[in-house]
Each structure stands twice: as structure tokens, then as C-alpha cells.
Amino acid sequence: MTSSEASTGRLARPGRNIGDLKLAMVMIAPALVGFLVFLLWPTLRGIWLSFTDFNLLTEPTFVGLNNYIRMFGDPVFWNAAWVTIQYVVINIGVQTVMALLIAVLMQRLTRSTFVRSIVLTPYLVSNVVAALIFMWILDTQLGVGNQILGWMGIDAIPFLSQESTVIPTIALINVWRHMGYTALLIFAGLQTIPETVYEAGRVDGASEWSMFWRITMPLLRPILALVLIMTVIGSFQVFDTVAVTTAGGPVNSSRVLQLYIYDMAFGRFQFGYASALSVALLIILLIITVIQYRMTRAGETDLN
Amino acid sequence: MSRKLTTIAASLLTATLLASGCSTGDGDGGDGVIDYWLWDSAQQPGYQRCADRFQEENPELKVRITQYGWDDYWSKLTAGFIADQGPDVFTNHLGKYAQFVDLNVLVPLNDLEATSDLDADEFADGLAAIWQGQDGLQYGAPKDWDTIAYFYNTDLTDEAGITAEQLADMEWNPDDGGTFEQIIAHLTVDQNGVRGDEPGFDKDNVALYGLASEGGGGGNFGQTQWGAYVYSMPDWTLLDQNPWGTHFNMDDPGFQKTIEWYFGLAEKGYMPSMSDVSTNSGEYQQVAAGNAVLGMNGSWMTSLHASLPDFNLGIAPTPVGPSGHRASPFNGLADSVSRFSDDPESAAKWVAFMASDECQSLIGEAGVVFPARQSGMDAALAAKEEAGIDVSAFTVHLEEGTTVMQPVTSNGADITALTEPAFDAIYIGSSPASSLTDLNEQVNRLLELTTD
Numbered sequence: 001m002t003s004s005e006a007s008t009g010r011l012a013r014p015g016r017n018i019g020d021l022k023l024a025m026v027m028i029a030p031a032l033v034g035f036l037v038f039l040l041w042p043t044l045r046g047i048w049l050s051f052t053d054f055n056l057l058t059e060p061t062f063v064g065l066n067n068y069i070r071m072f073g074d075p076v077f078w079n080a081a082w083v084t085i086q087y088v089v090i091n092i093g094v095q096t097v098m099a100l101l102i103a104v105l106m107q108r109l110t111r112s113t114f115v116r117s118i119v120l121t122p123y124l125v126s127n128v129v130a131a132l133i134f135m136w137i138l139d140t141q142l143g144v145g146n147q148i149l150g151w152m153g154i155d156a157i158p159f160l161s162q163e164s165t166v167i168p169t170i171a172l173i174n175v176w177r178h179m180g181y182t183a184l185l186i187f188a189g190l191q192t193i194p195e196t197v198y199e200a201g202r203v204d205g206a207s208e209w210s211m212f213w214r215i216t217m218p219l220l221r222p223i224l225a226l227v228l229i230m231t232v233i234g235s236f237q238v239f240d241t242v243a244v245t246t247a248g249g250p251v252n253s254s255r256v257l258q259l260y261i262y263d264m265a266f267g268r269f270q271f272g273y274a275s276a277l278s279v280a281l282l283i284i285l286l287i288i289t290v291i292q293y294r295m296t297r298a299g300e301t302d303l304n
Numbered sequence: 305m306s307r308k309l310t311t312i313a314a315s316l317l318t319a320t321l322l323a324s325g326c327s328t329g330d331g332d333g334g335d336g337v338i339d340y341w342l343w344d345s346a347q348q349p350g351y352q353r354c355a356d357r358f359q360e361e362n363p364e365l366k367v368r369i370t371q372y373g374w375d376d377y378w379s380k381l382t383a384g385f386i387a388d389q390g391p392d393v394f395t396n397h398l399g400k401y402a403q404f405v406d407l408n409v410l411v412p413l414n415d416l417e418a419t420s421d422l423d424a425d426e427f428a429d430g431l432a433a434i435w436q437g438q439d440g441l442q443y444g445a446p447k448d449w450d451t452i453a454y455f456y457n458t459d460l461t462d463e464a465g466i467t468a469e470q471l472a473d474m475e476w477n478p479d480d481g482g483t484f485e486q487i488i489a490h491l492t493v494d495q496n497g498v499r500g501d502e503p504g505f506d507k508d509n510v511a512l513y514g515l516a517s518e519g520g521g522g523g524n525f526g527q528t529q530w531g532a533y534v535y536s537m538p539d540w541t542l543l544d545q546n547p548w549g550t551h552f553n554m555d556d557p558g559f560q561k562t563i564e565w566y567f568g569l570a571e572k573g574y575m576p577s578m579s580d581v582s583t584n585s586g587e588y589q590q591v592a593a594g595n596a597v598l599g600m601n602g603s604w605m606t607s608l609h610a611s612l613p614d615f616n617l618g619i620a621p622t623p624v625g626p627s628g629h630r631a632s633p634f635n636g637l638a639d640s641v642s643r644f645s646d647d648p649e650s651a652a653k654w655v656a657f658m659a660s661d662e663c664q665s666l667i668g669e670a671g672v673v674f675p676a677r678q679s680g681m682d683a684a685l686a687a688k689e690e691a692g693i694d695v696s697a698f699t700v701h702l703e704e705g706t707t708v709m710q711p712v713t714s715n716g717a718d719i720t721a722l723t724e725p726a727f728d729a730i731y732i733g734s735s736p737a738s739s740l741t742d743l744n745e746q747v748n749r750l751l752e753l754t755t756d
Contacts, residue, residue, distance in 0.1 A: 055407060056385075057385060057386070057407050057409060058408075139585070140579070141593065141595065142593075158579035161581065162578075163732065163734065249725070249728060250579070250728050251725045251728045251729045251734065252725050263721065267721070268717040268718055269382075269717070
């Protein structure tokens with residue numbers, strides 16, 4: 001041990017090492033302080049608050065597991081969890097397939113920067129603006145969307161005001177907005193696949209279709225896994241689109257978890273219970289991320 | 305060098321954190337500025353006139369009025385309380401103030417010199433009493449009141465051959481809807497031009513609804529939806545007592561029958577269904593766009609309707625019910641002083657001024673709302689008469705004593721979180737009106753838990 005370390009000369013210049021350490025600490029300090037103040041501390045405090053009764057204006061009082069017991073018996077919470085999962089499945093399912101399709105088309109057909117920019121444009125629109133515009137487009141009385149349906153002889157569909165269509169509609173609005181961005185992430189992943197592999201495929205007479213399934217998909221897996229983990233987490237946190245278009249209605253059909261948490265905290269001042277709901281969301285996300293990570297082996301690559 | 309850098313960085317960071325975390329207001333402490341918030345943009349000019357007059361009389365004080373839209377207003381107010389900032393005085397609402405009393409963010413007006421001798425008898429009936437907490441203290445100085453009626457375009461009623469007299473004499477009952485239902489059926493027209501009371505009426509393709517819709521109404525206890533009907537049933541009240549009721553009576557079969565009848569109007573095609581009423585389309589939009597004839601809404605909406613182009617405004621009172629009289633939900637706004645005010649005594653002076661004859665007359669002249677004081681009311685009536693608007697459909701309820709105060713209970717936000725989806729579900733048709741029995745139990749359990 002000592003001989004090998006001595007031979008690399010690491011122990012020979014201890015002074016320089018410590019000097020680096022100081023500089024490193026200074027460089028890391030802002031990020032570390034930021035992490036402690038804005039991430040770690042709020043998280044720990046949030047978990048602590050979930051065991052209390054707290055309305056923000058008076059001191060929190062410890063109530064043990066009461067908030068969690070209430071949560072397990074709260075039908076609105078279970079409904080919110082179910083609605084959120086429906087949203088995530090539709091949103092991520094459609095979005096990933098569409099994004100993959102666009103990315104592969106960009107990779108295999110055209111590499112024009114112009115096309116790439118166009119694909120990204122919906123992402124430049126803020127969530128709230130996108131939601132507002134779609135709300136007007138889909139309005140049954142004034143919306144151009146329903147007018148177009150009318151020209152095709154289809155009766156107006158109250159997309160955002162009937163229970164059966166509200167979650168798919170909101171999910172698809174967000175697909176529209178995030179599809180291009182996700183496509184670009186996947187496209188970046190595609191760039192890492194060496195062209196030689198495709199050449200080899202072509203030499204062997206493989207079709208585009210089989211090259212997609214046998215070359216692109218396996219080699220893209222780590223990137224796709226990462227994109228999926230990121231988009232699923234983002235998807236679970238859906239709030240603004242719902243808040244703008246339906247505010248959780250009709251009845252509770254679009255009351256997603258984040259909206260319920262927000263309403264509980266800032267509408268009803270029950271910050272303790274809202275914290276417990278947030279902890280539940282955190283646990284759901286942790287579990288899903290671990291499962292995804294394991295299933296997709298996101299840490300490994302097949303490129304070697 | 306590096307240590308110095310760290311120190312500087314750390315102290316800078318601490319300084320920023322302290323500055324953002326601990327500042328109180330934007331330097332308005334003790335400089336004589338009273339921050340006043342309201343949500344109705346239509347009323348801002350009137351209150352600016354009051355503020356100008358107030359500043360003339362109190363040169364050492366300055367009133368700064370800020371207006372936010374309804375939704376922003378309450379979230380900004382909440383944030384303000386939490387951050388120990390926000391207004392000194394703000395317009396308060398019956399549906400919200402109980403929660404603020406619970407949270408202890410209001411200063412009782414009795415404790416402040418300028419408002420300690422507020423005389424309840426000087427305001428319209430019951431308006432001051434409703435702002436008294438369970439502790440008997442006064443948490444708001446009444447500023448105005450409102451009742452409910454139907455706005456309509458006389459061109460549309462003339463076309464249907466319905467006269468103003470017919471509209472003024474409507475009767476309803478939960479069995480067949482009475483003359484009220486006959487009239488809205490007749491006012492309804494489908495896309496083929498067939499009226500709602502004629503054979504061959506297509507209820508799925510309605511071009512013009514007889515009655516506009518304001519949604520399920522669970523969030524505001526049917527104030528502009530079904531309140532006028534349920535309150536004109538005999539021997540029934542929503543709460544055992546008001547304010548500070550401890551028991552709701554939504555399990556009453558008569559109440560449920562009325563709710564069933566009301567939402568049944570949508571099924572018959574006389575009123576838009578829930579899915580036709582998007583979140584951004586209420587009575588005003590439907591009536592203004594010519595999609596509905598009778599639009600039930602509050603007196604505060606009068607000037608908005610009157611200013612619609614090509615719209616000949618008529619206003620009809622709520623129908624007479626099985627109890628033999630009309631009814632209207634009654635609501636009143638008040639001004640409250642925030643616990644976080646830097647100078648509550650000066651804030652109270654402004655509150656007292658807004659509750660005075662002088663300011664309320666100015667508000668009456670502005671012609672948007674009905675002020676709480678008689679002098680203001682006289683000014684408002686004069687302004688309406690000058691504008692050629694007959695508001696007797698609203699005032700009749702005060703004359704005949706048929707107003708019913710909007711419910712005030714503790715845990716208001718928790719209760720509406722239950723009632724809102726429940727009434728929406730009945731409107732949609734996914735739950736029967738009998739589901740209100742369950743709702744009633746939940747709401748009452750909530751009240752029992754908190755009143756112990």
C-alpha cells in the first residue's frame with residue numbers, strides 16, 4: 001500500500017494537497033450552503049411538521065402520527081393519488097413515445113438546427129400560458145377547437161369540464177408542451193450512439209425498423225431511463241395546468257396530489273396535514289425512482 | 305485571502321437571508337401610510353374619493369389603496385399574514401372572516417379608539433351583528449350589502465312574449481316548478497327554434513337557455529344558484545343559528561327535493577349542464593353572450609350588466625316559494641383591521657371613516673354597491689334612478705324582510721372543501737340529492753370536533 005502510493009508521488013507534496021482543499025472548500029461553500037439552507041433544512045423541517053398541528057401563525061404542536069392516520073382514512077387523498085397516477089401514465093406514456101419518434105426522425109432523417117428549434121418552441125411557452133390558451137381553445141362555447149369539431153359534424157366536447165375527459169386532456173396539454181424538450185434530451189442520447197454501429201447494421205442488411213429495435217433502443221436505454229426518471233418525477237408534480245384550467249374539478253376528478261396539498265396548506269391553513277401529504281408524495285416518488293432505476297439499469301451502458 | 309473570501313461570502317449570504325426573512329412591510333411603519341386592500345376594481349374609484357376626503361381631514365395620514373382580483377386577493381392576504389406584512393385594513397368577506405378570527409389575525413374593533421363606539425343600529429338590518437365573533441367582539445365595520453335577483457335582456461323576453469309583470473310575479477315549488485319553471489321553459493329555445501314548452505323540443509341542442517348557471521354552488525351555499533329557492537321553503541333554515549352555527553340541516557328531505565328540482569332544470573334543458581359551464585363562464589358571460597335569458601346574480605353585478613352594449617337591462621326579483629314569500633341570500637362586506645398593522649389606531653380611523661355617512665354617501669353615488677348606512681343607500685338609489693335602472697328587485701327583500709344571511713361558521717374553508725365537490729357531483733348527475741345526508745353528517749362532525 002505505502003509503496004504504491006509513494007511511487008505515484010501522492011504523499012510527496014502534502015502542502016499542495018491541503019492548499020487545494022482550502023480552495024475546494026471555498027468553491028463548494030456556496031453550493032453547500034445553498035443545499036443546506038434551501039433543500040436539506042426545508043425537507044427535514046417539512047418532515048418534522050408532518051408530525052405536528054401547524055397553521056403558520058401559531059407555534060406547531062406535536063400530534064404524533066395523527067396526520068398520517070388521517071391520511072390513510074382520507075378518501076380525497078386516495079382519490080388524488082389515483083388521479084395523479086392516471087395523469088402520469090397518460091402523460092409519460094404518450095410523451096415518451098412521441099418524443100422518441102421525433103428524436104429518431106431528427107437523428108435519421110434531418111439534422112437541421114431549424115427543425116430542432118421548431119420542435120422546442122412549445123417548451124418556451126410557460127405552463128400557465130399554455131394551459132390558459134388550451135382552456136380557451138377547448139371551451140365549449142367560444143373555443144376554436146370545438147368549432148373545428150363542429151365543422152366536422154361532431155358535437156362540442158366539454159374536454160375540461162366532464163369527469164371522463166378532464167385528466168386525459170390535461171395530460172395531453174402537457175405532452176404538447178414537454179414533448180419537444182424530451183425529444184431533444186433523447187436526441188442528445190442518440191448522438192452518443194456511434195454511426196459505425198448503424199453502418200455495420202446496414203452492411204448486414206438490417207431494415208430501419210429492426211435497427212431501431214436492435215441498435216437504437218438497447219444503446220439508448222441509459223439515457224432513456226434517465227429521461228424517464230426525470231419526466232416521471234416532473235409529471236407527479238403536476239399543478240399549474242390543473243390549477244389554471246379546472247382547479248381540481250369537476251367534483252374531484254382532476255384534484256391531483258399537489259393541488260390537494262396546496263389547497264390544504266394555503267387555502268385551509270393545515271400545514272401539518274399538508275406536510276404529511278407531501279411526505280407521502282416524496283415516498284411515492286422515491287419508491288418509483290428506485291424501481292425505475294433497477295428495472296432500466298440506468299447506471300450501466302451497453303456501449304462497451 | 306481565501307479565508308477572507310469565505311467570511312465575506314458567508315456574511316453576505318447571512319445578510320441577504322436576514323434581509324429577506326425579517327423585513328416587515330416596505331418601510332411603512334409609523335410613517336402615516338395606511339395600506340388598504342380591496343378586490344372589486346369597480347369600487348376602487350369610489351374608495352379613492354373616500355381616501356382623498358379622509359386625507360383632507362387627517363393630513364398626517366395617507367391611504368394607499370391596492371386592488372387585487374378575487375383569487376389573488378385571498379392568497380396575497382394569506383401570504384401577507386404569514387410574512388407579517390400585508391395591508392393595515394382590508395375588505396373582508398363573510399365566507400372568509402370566520403377563519404381569520406380562528407387564526408387570530410384580526411384586531412377587534414372594540415379595542416381601537418376610533419371604532420370602539422360603532423353603533424350596530426346605524427347599519428341595515430343585521431349587517432353589524434353578523435360581524436361579531438363568538439366572543440361578542442366586533443371584527444368588521446359594515447360597508448355594504450347585497451341581495452340576489454335575475455338580470456335579463458328585455459329584447460329576449462319581449463320576443464318570447466313574457467312581460468316584466470309576469471317575471472315579477474313568478475312562483476316556484478319543488479313539485480312542478482310553478483310559473484317560474486313554465487316561464488324559463490318558454491324562454492328556452494333549441495337550435496331548431498322550438499321553445500322549451502313546445503312539442504318536439506330538443507333538450508340536447510339548446511341555443512338559448514331560459515336560466516343561466518353559476519355552477520354547483522357548494523362553495524358559497526348557493527348564493528347565486530339555489531339559495532333563493534331553498535330559503536323560500538317553509539320551516540327550514542340551513543343552520544341551527546347564524547352566525548356561528550353548529551349544525552347544518554342539509555339532510556332535510558324538503559331541502560334535498562329542492563336541490564334535486566333545481567339541478568333537474570339542467571336535465572330538462574332549461575339551464576346549461578355542468579359540462580357546458582366551464583370554469584371561466586358564469587352567469588354574466590352567458591347572459592352577455594346571449595346564451596341564457598334569466599341570469600341570477602348579486603346586486604354588485606348591476607352596473608356591469610347595465611354597461612353591456614346592445615343590452616336592454618331588466619331585473620326581476622326571485623320567485624315566491626312554498627313559504628308564501630320570496631327570499632334572497634343576504635351578504636355584506638366589512639372592513640377589518642389586521643393584527644399585523646403597524647399602527648392599528650390610525651387604521652381604525654380609516655375604518656371608522658369608511659363606515660361613516662360621509663364615505664358611504666360617496667360610495668352610494670359611485671353606484672356600484674348598496675352601502676350599509678341609510679344615507680349611503682339613499683345616494684345609491686338616487687344614482688341608480690338617474691341611470692334609469694330599477695333596482696327594486698334587490699331592495700324588495702329588505703322592505704319585506706325576506707333576506708337570509710349567508711352562513712357563518714368556524715372551519716369555513718374545511719366545510720366548503722366538502723360542500724363544493726358534493727354539489728358539483730349532484731349537478732353533474734354522478735350523485736343523487738340524497739347524498740347530501742352524508743355530506744351533512746361530515747360537515748356536522750367537523751363542527752362538533754371544533755366547537756368542543
